[in-house]
Amino acid sequence: MFFKKTTIDTADLNSPGTVIGKGVYLEAARITGQESVRIDGVYKGTIEIEGNLVLSDSGSIIGDVSANYFLVAGEVSGNVKCSTKLHFASTAKVMGDIQAPSLIVDEGSQVTGRYLVGVNKLPQEALVEREKVLHIQEYKLDIE
Numbered sequence: 001m002f003f004k005k006t007t008i009d010t011a012d013l014n015s016p017g018t019v020i021g022k023g024v025y026l027e028a029a030r031i032t033g034q035e036s037v038r039i040d041g042v043y044k045g046t047i048e049i050e051g052n053l054v055l056s057d058s059g060s061i062i063g064d065v066s067a068n069y070f071l072v073a074g075e076v077s078g079n080v081k082c083s084t085k086l087h088f089a090s091t092a093k094v095m096g097d098i099q100a101p102s103l104i105v106d107e108g109s110q111v112t113g114r115y116l117v118g119v120n121k122l123p124q125e126a127l128v129e130r131e132k133v134l135h136i137q138e139y140k141l142d143i144e
Contacts, residue, residue, distance in 0.1 A: 017051065022058050037067075039074070057091040064096075072109075079113075 017035025020026055024041035031037065036051035039059040046063045047053065053067040059074035066081045073089040079096040080086065086100035090108035099116040 016054065020059070022056075057089070070100075 016038040017033070018037045020039045020041045020043055022040040026041065027044040030046040030048060031043070032048045034050045036053065037047070037049055038054040038056065039061060040056045042060050042062070044062040047061065048066045050068060052069040053065065054071045055061060055074040055076065057073040061076045061078060064078040065076065068083050069085050070080060070082050071087045071089065072092040072094060074091070075093040077095045080094065080098050082100040085102040085104065086098060087104040088094065088106060088109035088111060090106040092109040092111070094111045095113060097114045097116070098111065101117070103115065103117045105111070
């Protein structure tokens with residue numbers, strides 16, 4: 001009753017506007033746009049799209065990602081931000097901070113990073129306080 005169900009256009013996932021095929025290595029500064037993207041190969045750079053993003057189990061991304069919906073079945077090394085939903089399949093391997101209003105994590109997925117779920121953005125004061133706490137905890141660990 002308090003949760004808003006988000007809907008994802010599955011037709012959009014099955015026929016994306018751009019596909020980076022398996023066996024393809026693409027290094028670019030940034031991908032931007034409104035259409036959906038599917039990555040089966042390797043992409044190195046930033047992705048900032050308003051559409052949906054699918055990373056297959058054969059694909060990998062090295063860089064930060066921002067998308068509407070992101071289905072991760074491959075490997076990501078970078079921060080991830082979604083405006084609706086983020087889904088880690090069982091084969092997902094992610095190293096980076098995650099920010100999304102809704103998160104699905106399948107058993108077997110491997111994620112290393114901070115989760116910021118259910119919020120659009122943390123206030124700057126909260127981030128500063130968190131960094132102070134982490135710094136103090138690291139200092140205490142070094143002493144003991």
